[in-house]
Amino acid sequence: MPSSKLNNKCPIDYALEVFGDRWTLLVLRDLMLSGKRHYRELMTSKEGIATNILASRLQKMETDGLIIRKQNSEDKRQIFYELTEKALDLIPVLLEISRWSVIYDKDTAAPPELMRRFNEEPQQLIAELKDAARTRQT
Amino acid sequence: MPSSKLNNKCPIDYALEVFGDRWTLLVLRDLMLSGKRHYRELMTSKEGIATNILASRLQKMETDGLIIRKQNSEDKRQIFYELTEKALDLIPVLLEISRWSVIYDKDTAAPPELMRRFNEEPQQLIAELKDAARTRQT
């Protein structure tokens, strides 16, 4: 007799499989909050990701359903990386992490207006950030 | 002339330094939500952390101010790992991550009542979970 409960993996465990490495969250940050869309733009983030690591992460993120790879029809060398809803729904996670870091690390800063709005009207801020990201990529 | 703005590190970057590896968040989950307090208990989590990795992570977590190591005066072999406020303030991050995983991975499950309360009265749930964790370790 099979168990009626097949769902038994820990949610933290699943999240770590998808973005629990040194780079995936930074790439998501750049795509979601900095408006980057191209490989060359992602290469310029100040954390200095290596080109082979970026390539392998983008491939894994596509496999995991976080991004979609689209060729630019006007310049066929270029690839756009578009975010899926699954990725956009990590915005609250990024904001919650940011709130924590700003409290506990004196060398860390986030745009104060962003943090103020996250405290005062989180739902509206999240909706706006998602819309902004969606608009950028259409 | 030095810049007036010395705070310039990205909050995501700081968080990744502290818990952006494969194991730290799982150890925090076990200490915060499963009520584990001892090395031997942490060794039994189903993800199967290696003993040397657990030891090195606990050391780093102490350095980073997430846990405090306390010897049991009644059995001097035993060590209690206690959570700091800095660690307890990651509860919202863990809950936000869990919400995302439950939505996007069909094999993932979290206690439904927990998720319901996180949607309906997040502040109270967070306060309760923090209190429960604090109570366990005193």
Add this chain to the structure above:
DNA sequence: TAAATTACTTGCAACTTGCAAGTAATTTTA
């Protein structure tokens, strides 16, 4: 048509992880 640009891939050394075995300080058991 040669140079530049874009998005990668390849090769290799250095670092990190995972597994198995071992150890020191206690506490329990026979």
Add this chain to the structure above:
DNA sequence: TAAAATTACTTGCAAGTTGCAAGTAATTTA
């Protein structure tokens, strides 16, 4: 009270992952 068990680790080494430098294929620009 001596031997066995328990607890919290450490050590050694093989296997996997990351980081750096260089190279490449397909375009587009000068």
